[in-house]
Amino acid sequence: MPTRGDKRLAVYRRAAGEPAMTLICVPFAGGNPELFRPWVQWLSTDIDLLAVRLPGHGRRMRDAPFGTWEALVDDTADALTPFLSAPHAFFGHCFGARLAYELAHRVRTAMTVRLFVSGCRSPDTPADAARVYQLPDAEFCSALATTGAAPPEVLGNADLMRILLPAVRGEIRLAELWGGRRQALDLPITAIYGQEDQTGERKGMAGWSDFSTRGCEFVEVPGGHFYLLAEPPCLRDIINSRLAVNQWST
């Protein structure tokens, strides 16, 4: 392994010994893995934390975005291989939840103990909003601004947006085109949403109950679609309690 590690992953905590499990996080479209770095402060100390770094972000800024789900899932699963033979869980928000779900399907191992899907319609629910991924840059940026996820300071910086847009557009394109898969996973799902989330992602979450043979629970947290950015304290308990060893080990 190169000294700086695989640039496709941001490893925020790696125990010297054997951890109880690894939590693998996937950011939303346009999101940076850094979103998850603060989680080491409250995540149970026996859980290692890493986040997926997609093309076009941070050290992968020069990598071109993937044009298909298959290529994205192949590459991400490959990056995660060293972590998949030990217990792990996936957490993803919106676009990241889609990728987390696709990864759980791809790796198909009993070592995946839980899938957290956050702010994301179920795979069988069609997108209810007009697609934005094909809009010209100015309109596309306006659409991004309305989500509240992209900092205005970043959106207002033309030089930087020119660099960032291909990756953001690529991820939103995949998010908007995603769907159609109908197989259930043989692992428990925790579906989390902001109580004030007015998006189609929230409205389309109920269908997740059909995507687990081991049960799907729904958890409401304060906030809107991007509740995650505010890091509500209740999220800590939700994640730590679901990942506690006695919840999943046999």
Add this chain to the structure above:
Amino acid sequence: MSQTSTPAKQAAIEQWVIATCAQLGLTVAEGDDDFFDAGGTSLTVIRIIARAEEEFGTDALSPEELIEESTVSDIAASIFRNISAGTPLNADPR
């Protein structure tokens, strides 16, 4: 520029990069440490560029340069190159 002052000047810029990263909440300690490994995001890219322009002048650092070469030494070298050229980035003959 005089050749003897170059390493000293570049070292001073490196120290500025380390201190500025710290102010932005990124922990880097030496030349090989990477801006993005330390937690650099699009927001911190904008902020360090703004501070570089305040400190060293307009066009002291471009987003492309920071993104493509992102260790502390790389960032200092980019700034040094840009302010030494004394011309806008696009006119840099390098």
